[in-house]
Amino acid sequence: MRLVKEVYEIAEKIKNMEIRGAGKIARSAALALQIQAEKSQAKNSDELWKELKEAAKLLHSTRPTAVSLPNALRYVMYRGKIAYQGGADLDQLKFIVINAAKEFIHNSEKAIERIAEFGAKRIEDGDVIMTHCHSKAAIGVMKKAWDEGKDIKVIVTETRPKWQGKLTARELAEYGIPVIYVVDSAARHYMKMTDKVVMGADSITANGAVINKIGTALIALTAKEHRVWVMIAAETYKFHPETMLGQLVEIEMRDPYEVIPKEELETWPKNIEVWNPAFDVTPAEYIDVIITEKGVIPPYAAIDILKEEFGWAFKYTEPWED
Amino acid sequence: MRLVKEVYEIAEKIKNMEIRGAGKIARSAALALQIQAEKSQAKNSDELWKELKEAAKLLHSTRPTAVSLPNALRYVMYRGKIAYQGGADLDQLKFIVINAAKEFIHNSEKAIERIAEFGAKRIEDGDVIMTHCHSKAAIGVMKKAWDEGKDIKVIVTETRPKWQGKLTARELAEYGIPVIYVVDSAARHYMKMTDKVVMGADSITANGAVINKIGTALIALTAKEHRVWVMIAAETYKFHPETMLGQLVEIEMRDPYEVIPKEELETWPKNIEVWNPAFDVTPAEYIDVIITEKGVIPPYAAIDILKEEFGWAFKYTEPWED
Ligand SMILES: Nc1ncnc2c1ncn2[C@@H]1O[C@H](COP(=O)(O)O)[C@@H](O)[C@H]1O
Ligand SMILES: Nc1ncnc2c1ncn2[C@@H]1O[C@H](COP(=O)(O)O)[C@@H](O)[C@H]1O
Numbered sequence: 126m127r128l129v130k131e132v133y134e135i136a137e138k139i140k141n142m143e144i145r146g147a148g149k150i151a152r153s154a155a156l157a158l159q160i161q162a163e164k165s166q167a168k169n170s171d172e173l174w175k176e177l178k179e180a181a182k183l184l185h186s187t188r189p190t191a192v193s194l195p196n197a198l199r200y201v202m203y204r205g206k207i208a209y210q211g212g213a214d215l216d217q218l219k220f221i222v223i224n225a226a227k228e229f230i231h232n233s234e235k236a237i238e239r240i241a242e243f244g245a246k247r248i249e250d251g252d253v254i255m256t257h258c259h260s261k262a263a264i265g266v267m268k269k270a271w272d273e274g275k276d277i278k279v280i281v282t283e284t285r286p287k288w289q290g291k292l293t294a295r296e297l298a299e300y301g302i303p304v305i306y307v308v309d310s311a312a313r314h315y316m317k318m319t320d321k322v323v324m325g326a327d328s329i330t331a332n333g334a335v336i337n338k339i340g341t342a343l344i345a346l347t348a349k350e351h352r353v354w355v356m357i358a359a360e361t362y363k364f365h366p367e368t369m370l371g372q373l374v375e376i377e378m379r380d381p382y383e384v385i386p387k388e389e390l391e392t393w394p395k396n397i398e399v400w401n402p403a404f405d406v407t408p409a410e411y412i413d414v415i416i417t418e419k420g421v422i423p424p425y426a427a428i429d430i431l432k433e434e435f436g437w438a439f440k441y442t443e444p445w446e447d
Numbered sequence: 448m449r450l451v452k453e454v455y456e457i458a459e460k461i462k463n464m465e466i467r468g469a470g471k472i473a474r475s476a477a478l479a480l481q482i483q484a485e486k487s488q489a490k491n492s493d494e495l496w497k498e499l500k501e502a503a504k505l506l507h508s509t510r511p512t513a514v515s516l517p518n519a520l521r522y523v524m525y526r527g528k529i530a531y532q533g534g535a536d537l538d539q540l541k542f543i544v545i546n547a548a549k550e551f552i553h554n555s556e557k558a559i560e561r562i563a564e565f566g567a568k569r570i571e572d573g574d575v576i577m578t579h580c581h582s583k584a585a586i587g588v589m590k591k592a593w594d595e596g597k598d599i600k601v602i603v604t605e606t607r608p609k610w611q612g613k614l615t616a617r618e619l620a621e622y623g624i625p626v627i628y629v630v631d632s633a634a635r636h637y638m639k640m641t642d643k644v645v646m647g648a649d650s651i652t653a654n655g656a657v658i659n660k661i662g663t664a665l666i667a668l669t670a671k672e673h674r675v676w677v678m679i680a681a682e683t684y685k686f687h688p689e690t691m692l693g694q695l696v697e698i699e700m701r702d703p704y705e706v707i708p709k710e711e712l713e714t715w716p717k718n719i720e721v722w723n724p725a726f727d728v729t730p731a732e733y734i735d736v737i738i739t740e741k742g743v744i745p746p747y748a749a750i751d752i753l754k755e756e757f758g759w760a761f762k763y764t765e766p767w768e769d
Contacts, residue, residue: 283706285607285630298716306721308607308706310631310662314698314727340632343665350668376636384605384630394620399628405636 131160132180139194140187147327148237148261151197151362152230154184158201159226162219170218174209177202177222181445192328192374195443196362197233199435201225202444229362236360236418241265244323244358244416248275252320255280255312255348258338259289260325262358264296266416267323271302278302280319282309284338286383286401309340313347322348326359326415330368331431333409333424335359336376339402345411354413357424361417364427366435377403453482454502461516462509469649470559470583473519473684474552476506480523481548484541492540496531499524499544503767514650514696517765518684519555521757523547524766551684558682558740563587566645566680566738570597574642577602577634577670580660581611582647584680586618588738589645593624600624602641604631606660608705608723631662635669644670648681648737652690653753655731655746657681658698661724667733676735679746683739686749688757699725 135157138144144153161180167173181198188194204225208218244266248254252270254277256263270277279297281304283290294304307315322344328336335341335357345355365374381390381399390399409424417430457479460466466475483502489495503520510516526547530540566588570576574592576599578585592599601619603626605612612628620626629637644666650658657663657679667677687696703712703721712721731746739752 283607285605285632294719295716298719301718304716304719306706306719308631308661308723310607310660310665311722311724311727313664313668314661314724315722338632339630339636342635343632343669346635346672347665347668384628394617394626396623397616397620397626397628400633400637401630402633402636405633 128176128180128183129161129164131164132157132183136183136187139184147193147363148233148360150188151193152233154194154197155201155226155229155233157184158198159223159230162222162226165219167215170209170213170215173215173218174205177205178445185445192365193362196364196366196434197229199366199444200229200362203435206444232418233360233362237262237265239418240358240360240416241269243421244356245269245273245275247354247356247414247416247421248277248321248323250275251277253278253280253318255282255315255319255322255344255353256293257282257290257309257312257324257341257344258284259292259296260358262360262416263323263325264293266356266358267297267302268300271300278305280305280307280315282307282312282340282344284340285309289338309343312340312344316347316351316353319348319351319353322353322355324355324357326357326363327404328363328365328374329357329359329415329424329427330365330374331428332368333412333415333427335407335409335412335415335424336365336374336404337407339405342405342407342411345407349411355407355411357412357415359415359417361419361430361434364430364434366431369428369431369435374406376405379403450498450502450505451483451486453486454479454505458505458509461506469515469685470555470682472510473515474555476516476519477523477548477551477555479506480520481545481552484544484548487541489537492531492535492537495537495540496527499527500767507767514687515684518686518688518756519551521688521766522551522684525757528766554740555682555684559584559587561740562680562682562738563591565743566678567591567595567597569676569678569736569738569743570599570643572597573599575600575602575640577604577637577641577644577666578615579604579612579631579634579646579663579666580606581614581618582680584682584738585645585647586615588678588680589619589624590622593622600627602627602629602637604629604634604662604666606662607631611660631665634662634666638669638673638675641670641673641675644675644677646677646679648679648685649726650685650687650696651679651681651737651746651749652687652696653750654690655734655737655749657729657731657734657737657746658687658696658726659729661727664727664729664733667729671733677729677733679734679737681737681739683741683752683756686752686756688753691750691753691757696728698727701725
């Protein structure tokens with residue numbers, strides 16, 4: 126069995142990071158499955174389903190820890206599996222898979238826009254908003270509120286160790302929005318003047334916990350302490366289905382040299398270890414709403430999103446496994 | 448009236464920061480009053496009291512916002528005033544003032560040691576301790592626990608923007624203590640593995656709030672959330688008597704270039720402001736104990752320390768004012 130060359134190409138580009146960013150990776154993976162269905166030489170649905178499973182496994186193996194990539198595969202393959210097991214013929218299976226892939230890509234492209242629309246309704250004229258790190262979805266909400274003529278101001282935390290706050294500050298400021306830039310430690314000091322917190326997510330668990338850039342949980346905690354709403358802007362493919370199976374999300378430990386330059390660290394006593402976790406986990410209870418492209422939900426409804434997107438059936442096997 | 452030359456010299460050195468650090472400033476100011484009393488040419492207690500008041504005003508004017516400096520002056524001058532108003536003669540007033548100054552200096556020198564002793568008793572073998580910034584008193588507690596053979600480990604936060612965490616990490620590590628160095632934002636992520644939080648204070652208010660390096664309040668908040676004890680190591684001259692009069696402690700706003708280098712900030716859009724508060728305020732409810740050289744107290748007993756050190760009489764005028 127041979128897969129079409131586009132599948133190998135896309136897999137390679139995801140692997141070597143020519144294609145990167147959660148959204149782009151997810152859309153490219155869906156596109157690969159679509160092309161496989163479109164150009165397949167399969168003579169019946171059994172053959173096509175085999176090819177699709179191979180393609181999905183290959184794509185899945187490229188970046189095994191990211192959540193958006195398997196989610197794109199699941200979205201398409203879950204729908205394909207239902208059809209295949211329900212006795213779809215070749216043309217029906219092709220149609221279902223191509224359609225599911227297009228749907229995923231379309232939803233994903235529109236997601237940021239819709240999140241911005243939904244989120245902006247919850248921003249009021251005169252609001253001071255606090256944000257952390259650099260989230261496309263969160264920034265979308267603020268830009269949209271600004272477009273609507275709301276006079277907002279944004280407190281941006283610098284986001285050590287990699288300073289993503291600088292990107293956010295510049296992007297908002299260049300859009301015209303006034304920005305106050307502070308160190309991460311200042312989050313509580315300025316929470317009293319903050320009206321809303323808007324942040325992104327790397328992934329969201331079955332019980333509504335939000336895995337996001339280290340520091341997110343502290344900001345959410347003090348926001349809750351101040352009765353300031355924490356709004357998490359997140360596309361549905363950030364929801365982590367394996368957490369329905371009890372899986373814990375792995376908190377990536379990154380290079381210590383991101384925190385202290387190598388040359389400097391080498392002069393330090395040997396009994397200092399530098400620990401550099403990329404993410405922390407914010408419990409659902411500190412989050413007011415999660416803003417998805419499907420709608421604004423309480424964090425506790427994460428399970429509903431997961432059930433709808435992936436189904437309980439997912440519990441037993443990945444749709445590309447037997 | 449002429450003050451002795453040592454008073455002018457010490458005042459000058461405090462002003463130009465040759466003498467710095469809360470402890471040293473306070474002890475030098477007390478010493479200046481002591482020398483004034485010792486070398487005074489005054490012919491009676493009225494003259495001496497006038498000189499002492501002049502000296503106190505001069506010293507007070509050098510660094511008007513620090514709390515340790517006026518506290519040293521108050522300690523000595525309050526005792527002098529009581530004696531003077533009680534009809535002390537020249538020799539009696541000299542004796543009282545010299546004695547009060549020596550007492551202050553002695554107490555101050557012993558304070559760190561005693562705090563270390565008291566604090567170390569609350570550290571248990573195997574404890575993981577989190578600290579923030581660079582506090583001589585807090586470090587004293589950890590070193591003492593280590594000296595006592597307790598196997599501790601310390602999580603040190605880097606303390607943006609001025610990286611005082613580096614000093615703390617090196618100092619502890621060179622003493623032999625294993626250190627884990629993290630960004631400030633990681634405080635909640637590692638609070639679950641933390642047994643005790645030990646931090647210093649810049650000043651402490653009448654109702655037991657702790658003013659300390661920006662970020663302290665966030666760490667205390669998440670420690671409280673985790674039922675981890677927050678222990679504040681602070682000499683009694685860090686207690687801020689003017690807060691008994693309703694005075695708010697001024698939160699020093701420092702140079703934005705500490706956060707972002709000047710050359711970089713100049714390339715940023717003009718609608719980004721960088722705010723750089725040096726301190727934040729931790730409410731008493733997040734603090735388990737304050738460890739002073741007088742003893743371990745609940746934060747709510749700050750008022751008792753203040754009353755004892757400065758008396759209610761302080762409410763009406765500074766002892767060097769009329
Ligand atoms: N690594 C992880 N993967 C998935 N969920 C997690 C993880 N760590 C914590 N959680 C969830 O996030 C919340 C953590 O709350 P807390 O222990 O208060 O920080 C709980 O709801 C946990 O179930
Ligand atoms: N600038 C300040 N000077 C003195 N006390 C303060 C100051 N800011 C806050 N406080 C006290 O510290 C606590 C602040 O608590 P919170 O408002 O929860 O941060 C309260 O007890 C206030 O009375």
